[in-house]
Amino acid sequence: MNEKVMRNHRKRQTIIFSIIIIVLTYLSSDITNFNIIHGIATLPEAVKWIFSNLFINGETLERLPKILEKLAETILMSIAATTTATVVSIFLGIMGSKTTGTSTALGMFARFVASIARNIPVVAWALILLLSFGQNSVTGYLALFVGSVGFLTRAFIESIDEASLSAVEALRATGATYFQIVYKAVIPQCLPQMISWILFMIETNIRSATLVGILTGTGIGYSFDLYYKTLNYNAVALVTFSIVLSVIVIELISNHIRKVIL
Amino acid sequence: MSLVKVEKLGKSYNSQTKVLKDISFEVGSGEFVSIIGPSGAGKSTLLRCINRMVEIDEGKVIFDDLDVGSLNKKELRKMRTNIGMIFQHYNLVPRLSVIENVLHGRLGYKTTLQGVFNKFTEAEKEHAFFLLKKLGIEDHAYKRCDQLSGGQQQRVGIARSLIQEPKIVLCDEPIASLDPNASKVIMDYLKSITMELNITCIVNLHQVEIARNYSDRIIGLSKGGIVFDGPSYRLATDNTDEIYGTKTVETRKLVTV
Numbered sequence: 452m453n454e455k456v457m458r459n460h461r462k463r464q465t466i467i468f469s470i471i472i473i474v475l476t477y478l479s480s481d482i483t484n485f486n487i488i489h490g491i492a493t494l495p496e497a498v499k500w501i502f503s504n505l506f507i508n509g510e511t512l513e514r515l516p517k518i519l520e521k522l523a524e525t526i527l528m529s530i531a532a533t534t535t536a537t538v539v540s541i542f543l544g545i546m547g548s549k550t551t552g553t554s555t556a557l558g559m560f561a562r563f564v565a566s567i568a569r570n571i572p573v574v575a576w577a578l579i580l581l582l583s584f585g586q587n588s589v590t591g592y593l594a595l596f597v598g599s600v601g602f603l604t605r606a607f608i609e610s611i612d613e614a615s616l617s618a619v620e621a622l623r624a625t626g627a628t629y630f631q632i633v634y635k636a637v638i639p640q641c642l643p644q645m646i647s648w649i650l651f652m653i654e655t656n657i658r659s660a661t662l663v664g665i666l667t668g669t670g671i672g673y674s675f676d677l678y679y680k681t682l683n684y685n686a687v688a689l690v691t692f693s694i695v696l697s698v699i700v701i702e703l704i705s706n707h708i709r710k711v712i713l
Numbered sequence: 714m715s716l717v718k719v720e721k722l723g724k725s726y727n728s729q730t731k732v733l734k735d736i737s738f739e740v741g742s743g744e745f746v747s748i749i750g751p752s753g754a755g756k757s758t759l760l761r762c763i764n765r766m767v768e769i770d771e772g773k774v775i776f777d778d779l780d781v782g783s784l785n786k787k788e789l790r791k792m793r794t795n796i797g798m799i800f801q802h803y804n805l806v807p808r809l810s811v812i813e814n815v816l817h818g819r820l821g822y823k824t825t826l827q828g829v830f831n832k833f834t835e836a837e838k839e840h841a842f843f844l845l846k847k848l849g850i851e852d853h854a855y856k857r858c859d860q861l862s863g864g865q866q867q868r869v870g871i872a873r874s875l876i877q878e879p880k881i882v883l884c885d886e887p888i889a890s891l892d893p894n895a896s897k898v899i900m901d902y903l904k905s906i907t908m909e910l911n912i913t914c915i916v917n918l919h920q921v922e923i924a925r926n927y928s929d930r931i932i933g934l935s936k937g938g939i940v941f942d943g944p945s946y947r948l949a950t951d952n953t954d955e956i957y958g959t960k961t962v963e964t965r966k967l968v969t970v
Contacts, residue, residue: 621817
């Protein structure tokens, strides 16, 4: 009996929940004049267009060296932005973590900086920095750098907080100084997670770098934008394909590194 | 001459409950003292007041003619180099090798930069290997600590405290997470530290029998106060009943401490 009541109750909950979702979906599409049926109906058309226009032919392959050069520029910029951001984030992370933080004021400062850097999207950062630095790779680098600092600081604070306090206590009892404790007990414990986050950040930055490049006119994003606006869709296909391929390769490499260090 | 002198020590973590109240005792050089008592009696806090891992609220702790409570940061670090500490959960850095963990014991003698960049002298390294050999774990010197058994990890902990060349070793329930065999090995090593090296040992224990077998003297702690302090052989059933609160009030009144 009891079981039956519970099952009925569960059923009613599911039905109510489904109705709410359907109503919400209908209302929002109605308000925005978006027709779902129409959207789905045009899907085959879109796919057809993609296959008829976005393919790589022999002519576009001639542009490959130039595209690869731009791609390398983007990848290197992403890595540079991540590594420099890492240095800053380690200090902010140590300041911001409860385990290693020395004063609440510094901790608040670190978390505040991280929060601002993280909560403004990278694209917005790129547009803001564009005004003061102009269309060049420095702008793109800075946008990625700021975004990375925000994210990595947050991740490092979490990693350091998770590290066990027991070794810290033991080192404190031997008379070790603050920095000795940080370097000998805290960092060794959270290094694998930190490296994992750094690799993740490099992957993310390569993806964002494409978008940022469209805005700042640098790297692979600029090539994409250029070919797109000159209606050279075959070249666009090649650029997209090379980005996808490089992201996958980077992901595979970092997965392998993760496996080795963890 | 006493090495550690505790005078009217009191400690509370919040305003309502006092963890320690009016604790006074002295421990001499080369003594092996066990502190027994139920969980929450204040054993760990008492131990941590001696090297000021927790701040002292009332009273005084004198270690080696130094007033522990009034030392500044630098003096406190210097004093801590003379005090080894061993923990229930070993408190090693699990991802580092055994030898690295042992050498952590020398950090108190180093400047920050020397410590950070691993500048240990040959003599210190030799000393570390000597200790590992003595404790029977020199084969594991380059293994990561998380690959060792509990008993072996605790021996690493002992080596880390001994390389400090301490005058006293504080042991916070060193055998609470070990099986009886490993416990015996660890207790034998601790005993030999006091016998051979004349280093004072203060050990927090749960097991009354082990305390009686190994220590020269037992301090019984209950609800933050000392209820027994004397040579191990004088610890009678009445005393343990009082320490652990297992008998009625009438019998407790009869006990004279």
